[in-house]
Amino acid sequence: MNVHSCRLWLTLAALVLALTGCGKREGAPVQAADGSGGSAKPAPKILLYGNGAEVQDIDPQIVTGLPEHMVVTALGEGLVSYDARDLHPVPGVAESWEISAEGLTYTFHLRADARWANGDPVTARDFVGSYQRILTPALAAEYAYMLYNYIVGAKDYYDGKLTDFSQVGFRALDDRTLEIRLLQPTPYLLNAMNHYAWFPVHLATVAKFDGLARRGTNWTRPENFVGNGAFVIKSWRPNQAFVVQRSPTYWDRARVKLDEIHFFPVDNLDTEERMFRTGQLHVTYEVPSAKIDVYRRENPAALRIAPYLGTYFYRFNVTRPPLNDVRVRRALALAIDRESLVNNVVRGDERPAYAVSYPGNQGYTPRARLQGTVEEARRLLAEAGFPEGRGFPPLTLMYNTQQNNRLIAEAIQQMWRRNLGIDIALSNQEWKVYIDAQHTKNFDIQRAGWIADYVDPHVFLDLWETTSGNNDTGWGSAEYDRLLAASLHAKTTEERYEIYQQLDQILVDELPVMPIYYYNRVHLVSPKLINFFPTLLDLHPWKELDLAE
Known part of the structure; x- marks a missing residue:
């Protein structure tokens, strides 16, 4: 996310x-409403x-x-929820489920007392209709791939090759029984189903406001919204x-x-x-970086620093010259001092990132590593036609408004100026403008970050598939797509992880994004x-x- x-x-x-x-709101117990001095509430x-x-x-x-x-x-709430301490899947709307011996069919049994906020029962048909909606091509849901990568017929429906949704692998056997058929065994599926992309929507309300295939209709207004x-x-x-x-x-x-x-x-x-x-x-939400050491000294009990399954990176728009040249992208990536950034600017015990995937995630650590010197960065920039930065066109780094993002952007701007001789402008944008620019690719370089949607290394790699709704770089690779699809058919975890190693190497070689550091969750x-237990996904x-x- x-x-x-x-x-x-x-x-x-x-x-x-x-x-x-x-x-x-934090006040003392209130007096009885009649003022009689009755028992306090x-x-x-x-x-x-x-x-x-x-x-x-x-x-x-x-x-x-x-x-x-x-x-x-x-x-x-979706079919499954998660445990407060370690995030393992626990029953949600579904009170139980069975998985077939070959791992291809999941059967969920919904609770009899599951209700929408208006009192309607939550049914298996609500889930089927909701999944049809997120896979509807006109909706262009960024997280549709969290379903179509795994479910029979879902990708064909999303691509418009299949119009009969009954052929997709979702079936309501009755009001309280939902069957899901997979393309291949997916051992982390229940973890992935914790994500809100798998939540149901109240179909009657969505339809009333013409939102089944449209974004931004009035069904989500406070007076209309019906959740579960x-x-x-x-x-x-x-x-x-x-x-x-x-x-x-x-x-x-x-x-x-x-x-x-x-x-x-x-x-x-x-x-x-x-x-x-x-x-x-x-x-x-966060802590000003300048205050972290103050809290360490003066109020350590309030300061929470814990591993956070995410990567902070800069996204390149590879459709715009000169960022369409991998030599320029590599020069920019090699010209920054990640150790100095995490030690002197970010200050929350973060680790420098030299690959996209988070190391140690379910036993997977990428072998790929961005390596090179500032001298190599200068050589690459010269080979691309910009010796000592001469003739480099105006580019802008966009970041969403937030103090720590600004400090990091200013530090990197100075590193690029000092090490490459180029001036890259900075632009801070409020969140809505920033998101719109990201999805329409109206940027040159954009600050970004990705927090895992579930605990598995696949979550850091599937978003770079060419048609992924969350790619937003303009970059794509047929070989990357082929390997990603192959990973879903791997027979063992070891085989799957070896394919991930190849995917991480492609990302380090091509650099559609520039990894900067691996997150810690730092807040008060x-x-x-x-x-409120520390968890990898916060x-x-x-x-x-x-x-x-």
Whole structure:
């Protein structure tokens, strides 16, 4: 999933109002409403969560970003969910399932008490219709490949070669039984199905607002949205917290401990840190890099630094000269000092990245490694026609508005200027503009990051398939596509991982993206927050979280 943040324009008055409201939410038990001095009621449990960016949409089959992910997973649920401590698959809407002996057929048994927020039962037909929607070519869902790579007939339907969806490997055997037929055994499928691309949508509501094959219709407006998750929308207003409250229809509502979650779109890390320090947030999205050492010394209990299954990189638009020349891309990649960046700029114990795949993911570590010196970078740039940077055309590096992204971009800009003699302009954009530019390839170089959607090395490699909705570089390779398809038919994990080694080598050779560092999750967490365990994906089932009284 994309890693990001977005500019939040708040007037001083609005900020004061928001902070005052937060303070009241954390208040003492309230007096009886009649003022009679009757028994006090406990204050509602309201989680105040720094979400980094303004949520752009809540359609689970359209969104691709982390802020959206956080909200969507509160509002919806798929067939399977994940354990709070280690993310292994656990029952969600499906209370149980069977896998055939050859690993090609999964049969899910849905809960009798699974309900949509309007009280409708959640049925197997809801899932079949939802999967048909995400695979509908007109919808152009970026995450459609998370289904069509595995399911019989799904790619042909997505490509328009098959029009009869009954021929695709999804079948509702009855209201509570869903059968899924695979192209090949996929041992990590249940992990992948935790992703919101596999969530159902309320088809009657989507159809009412003409959204079955269209993006951005009014079915996702707060007054119209119908989800099946542990929370429902209470309010969603621009530049204010996205507020969800406990769902009265959720099948596991007795287990939900929080009354509300307020997702705050604060992109200014200094503001976010002050909000945490003054009790206005329980969790921050990030930490200003200059404050990490301060918290290490003065409040280490609040500072959380943990491995985070993701890679921070720059994306090249290889359709634009001179970035269509691999020599230029390699020169740019070799001219930066990753060790200096992580030690002096990022400061969260991150590791420099010399390949795309995250090392140690389920026992897989890429052997491919970007290697070379600054002298080699200068030689490559000269061979491409730009000796000492002379004649190099104007290029712009775009990054989404966020303080740490700016600091990294400025440091890399200086390295390119010093080591290659080229000046690359910087452009910061709010999240919506940034995402639009990414998907329309309206950029030269773009800051990016990829956090795994599930725990398996495949997740770092399938998005670079030529037609992947999340590729966004203009790069493609027939050999890469062939190997990726072959990996899905590998007989053993060892055979699959050897194919991944070839894929990683192609990415290092071709460099459609420039790896910079492997993430750590660095944020501030209140000691009041209970059951917020560190996980590789920084995912935390919302229904498991609690706040100390």
